[in-house]
Amino acid sequence: MLLAPLRERNYRLWAGADLVSTAGTWMQVLGLNWVVLAATGSAAMMGAVVMLQSLPVLVLGGWGGALADRLPARPALILCQALRAALAFALAAGTGHVLIFAVALASGVISAFEGPMLGRFGSALVPREALGSALALGSVLGSAGRIGGMALGGVLVGVTGPAALFMINGISYLAALAALAAMRAGDLRSLPLAPPGEGGVRAGLRYLVSSPVVLIVLALSFVLGSLGRNYQVSMAAMAAGPLHGGSGAYGLLSTVFAAGAVAGGLLLAGSGRSTLPVLVASGVSISVLQLLSGLAPNLLGFAAALLPIAAGAVVFDTVVSTRVQLDTRADMRGRVLATTGIVSSLSGLVGAPAVGWLADTLGARGGLILCGLVTTAAAAGGALALARVTGGAIPGLRRVAEQPA
Template identity: 75%
Template sequence: MFAPLRVRNYRLWAAADLVSVGGTWMQVLGLNWLILSATGSAATMGIVVMLQSLPVLLLGSWGGALADRLPARPLLIAFQAVRALLALALLLHGGVAIIYAVALASGVISSFEGPVLGRFGSALVPKESLGSALALGSVLSSAGRIGGMALGGVLVGLTGPNVLFAINAVSYVAVIVALFLMRTEEMRALPVADATSRGVAAGLRYVLAQPVVLIVLALSFVLGSLGRNYQVSMAAMVAGPLHGSSGSYGLLSTVFAVGAVLGGLLLAGTGKSTLRVLLATAFVISVLQFASGLAPNVLGFAALILPIAAGAVVFDTVVATRIQLDTREDMRGRVLATLGLVSSLSGIVGAPLVGWLCDAAGPRTALLLAGAITTVAALTGAAALARAKGFAFPALRRPIEQPA
């Protein structure tokens, strides 16, 4: 289950990542508090989120091409140093303009950092341990988020947001130290793109020629758009048909976080990141989402949220695993950049869409409709992958060849 932790470089990275994620979420909380106290505008928060997301859509492909050409560790050290400076820039409190500038700069860094991080992470462990490493990374991210938000919630009331920004800046220093302490000779060597296949266009042609990857990305987009925006639908259900309180929303958020950790632990324990697991999980969480629209009360909704959150982590982790294992390593940065683009688009499209459905048709109808669509998408994806890979599920026919 914890085989990746036997690798020294991965242990260093996991510890640093836990600290960094905690610091990041402390800054998110402090920044939200700062914006609301300074402007009283939720729309300003939306603009900040948009400024962080847009660069990924515009520059992500070039970030992937860069990741496939240059060594990852020096780039990551530079990115972490710049992020630390951006966190310190928030201490200036120079008005909304500084916040917008930091958000935009963070989005630009994410455009290049995301593919580099994915490629670097896959070099830390043996290829057969990649699925477990990604699952453990998801657990650490969830734990860091819970810890960062909890500690930040206490500190922001006692000290104000400045301390949270300073702590986040220090957390990036922890990552830089970990990167310097790693033994490069123990890392798995990944091939780099040659001169004829380095560009963005070459990466796009490669992705478009991979039917399995395209199907997985399409399924990820549909489920990401309609099945991942529970921050929107949970709030609408609590405030509407469930007749809950702010405490009820806090309970559901906690249950969701616990489910995310359990899902990561389950996948790390089994190590089964196959296409069949991906499709089965997509179907189960879609059916559960449909059922959540029928939940009679907060506790019933919470009972469904727990496995949905666990399944969402399993699905997303298996998507990331298959995207990496089923593609050429010299194209990995650009393939991961494409996954990042799909994830960003699903958030940009899905959150307002789910919110509009909740307002126009009611949260129950929104969950029922979204669950029905994602269920159909899961079944359609299964049929398409069976055709592309030449295998079927036991209920259909015997497998022709060993699946991925």
């Protein structure tokens, strides 16, 4: 199952281009952070740049999903990749404050429309039965691209300056454009478009309200994403606080987390089991492990807990994406995927400050333990709710009737 998606030529093209593009994207992220921090000395200004990239997804995500269900995915993605390349080359030419904020805002607008398109396009590259493995393998490639991009960018930014990182990112988007152009149109699976009168945001909301399984999955994703996935905050709090490790310890924990993420993606891609019982089991497991991680006596104990947490988090997130695609009508998929993106953005915007506040108020250990208790209760409640609406029991939830893809 692990290599099943790679049998498809179009998927191989896109996977290779995505790896290169993801590495370039994280090089640009590092370069932008460097420029903003060097120019202003303010972490708050860095936060403002991140917020400018997130807000358009919250505001425009519904319309992005509606367009994804009404437009052919491949031409739209070619336009989005070309616009991203232009923004990267603009940063390479100059990095004034106004330009940086404008690029951040424009990138967020593109993401609002591109995200649902990418989700729909992924289901056109592989057979339905290989979709779960394809998404898991994509997660592995994304983690590898992030690690490679940040590592290479960290070396280059001190040698060449940030402009070179922006130029490399722009070139990486050209690789994505070349992959899209080289794909065989005849090998792409047909994606039904929304019929007239059913392509709007309201129609998508009505469909979502009538899909209890998807609503429960999204609710679980929000709670576990906000209180259980903001480990960049809790890792820093633990390293600087009770573990007495400093910046070196934080770097070690970040590396362990990245390694766990890759392992989780490989595990799921190999099994191909993106089912509701796996979703529930991974959600409960990472929540209990989060609670226990707050009791870790030392750095090595905390790192040992982080490894399976990171692996389980990737499994959980990938199964969420897979179920959202498989358990929704093909002509509604873009709008539901857009909702998933909105939930993810809200998780970061709400959860990161909340986890930070809890760490400041209750201490790093107390914050982790309380968040673990809440997410464990939410995961258990979600399991019961899914069992009720599907007429099954955990384990062994009755598989939701699948719509033709």
